[in-house]
Amino acid sequence: MMSASPFKRHRTSGSERGFTLIELLVVLVIVSIIGIGSYSLLETFFNTDRVLTGRAEVMRRLSMAMYRLDDDLRQVTVRPVKNAYSGYEPAFQGVSNEFEFTRLGAANLTGEPRGQLQRLHYGIGFPEEDSDRRDRDRYEEDDGSALLLRSRWSVLDRGPDSEPVAEPVLDGVIDMTVRYYDGENEVWLAQWPPVATDSTPGAVDVRLPEAVEITLITQTTGEMRRVFSLPEYTITAGSGSGSGSSSGGDADSADRDDDSGSGSSGSSGGADERSEDDAR
Numbered sequence: 001m002m003s004a005s006p007f008k009r010h011r012t013s014g015s016e017r018g019f020t021l022i023e024l025l026v027v028l029v030i031v032s033i034i035g036i037g038s039y040s041l042l043e044t045f046f047n048t049d050r051v052l053t054g055r056a057e058v059m060r061r062l063s064m065a066m067y068r069l070d071d072d073l074r075q076v077t078v079r080p081v082k083n084a085y086s087g088y089e090p091a092f093q094g095v096s097n098e099f100e101f102t103r104l105g106a107a108n109l110t111g112e113p114r115g116q117l118q119r120l121h122y123g124i125g126f127p128e129e130d131s132d133r134r135d136r137d138r139y140e141e142d143d144g145s146a147l148l149l150r151s152r153w154s155v156l157d158r159g160p161d162s163e164p165v166a167e168p169v170l171d172g173v174i175d176m177t178v179r180y181y182d183g184e185n186e187v188w189l190a191q192w193p194p195v196a197t198d199s200t201p202g203a204v205d206v207r208l209p210e211a212v213e214i215t216l217i218t219q220t221t222g223e224m225r226r227v228f229s230l231p232e233y234t235i236t237a238g239s240g241s242g243s244g245s246s247s248g249g250d251a252d253s254a255d256r257d258d259d260s261g262s263g264s265s266g267s268s269g270g271a272d273e274r275s276e277d278d279a280r
Helices: 021-073 133-139 238-279
Strands: 092-094 098-103 118-125 146-152 165-182 187-189 211-218 222-229
Touching: 021 098, 021 118, 021 146, 021 165, 021 211, 021 222, 098 165, 118 165
Parallel strands: none
Antiparallel strands: 092 098, 098 118, 118 146, 146 165, 165 187, 165 211, 211 222
């Protein structure tokens, strides 16, 4: 007969059982899958937000550039300017990739010594070496793109030392093409003023195009074309009428002087005759 063992076997109940190794591995795999999926979802969300933010910033800059162009071209006026030598520049002049004009209503918020008229130039270029470092790092990229620059002169009639101040309007510009609509001949031209055979040599050209078409090719938005309508204008012979009025006034003054001179002579003659009668 076997003797009772000093060690008693304790049978554990089902409620006190632990997890097996296989169950732990299954749980770890499920948690890993959920974590990887959540990370991928968050990464996609942040990438999408970053792309949309960059796209919105690009569209904001493009909208501001178009607004700046539209605001300037709406204020075009027929005011030629004197260049740095002895001639005059037309009121509006341009070629296939740049143009220059005079605008009205340029607010002088900084108190510069200038009037309300301002000469502007639009074209593509690159940042200057002496420009602000932060702006240069912002716009300067080794990608072959350029900047749309808006240059302004502090004076209308320039001197030999007059230099424009350039400010970037839009970055990432690959190319810009400009055309000008001639309303008289109903044709688009690649330069303005149009070449005229009957023009007087040395005469100042004050003609304006009816519209300006600008085609921009940028890295982010591709090709974009927009047509800007220019205000209507009429050329009046202000100087001629002024000269005519001045001449008429001078003639009237001369006539009045002659009449007064004749009256004075007659009065002097009458006084001399009375003096002789008194003497007799």
